Amino acid sequence: MKETKTKKLVLSAVLLALATVLSLFKVYQLPLGGSITLLSMLPVCLLSIRYGVKWGLTCSFFYGVIQIALSFGELMSWGMTAGIGLAMVLRFISHFISGTIFFAVFCPDGWNVVLYSICYNGSYMLPEMAFTMLGAFALFRAPQTRSFVIGAQS
Structure with missing residues (x-):
């Protein structure tokens, strides 16, 4: 017997609700977000198996x-x-633009100026971004930081 669209929607809603409830049972919570839950993805996977990708x-x-x-x-x-x-x-982005416009003369022979600017600026900006974000995550977990930030906005 062919399933109706209504049955497909209702079954999907029920399985998404079950997945949501299961996601509340955390086996392990990581400090910066993300967790291992009690089979919360299984209902969602069952929907994909039953109805396709x-x-x-x-x-x-x-x-x-x-x-x-x-x-x-x-x-x-x-x-x-x-x-x-x-x-x-x-x-x-601003470093990349200035690298392609003003610092193109430093581009090694045989290199594309755009690629050179991306590589050069990315070589220090990506680690800088990673360190800054990690520092921010750690800093903003402290209650003192919240009071400092909120106090500045008052």
């Missing part, structure tokens, strides 16, 4: 949206680190 990816997307909604408060503290990340990316 396209439907499975669609359900996975909605599962991700549900997870974001559930951890919204936790994600708000990521706003500060996201801002730092954005600042670092914008700094890289």
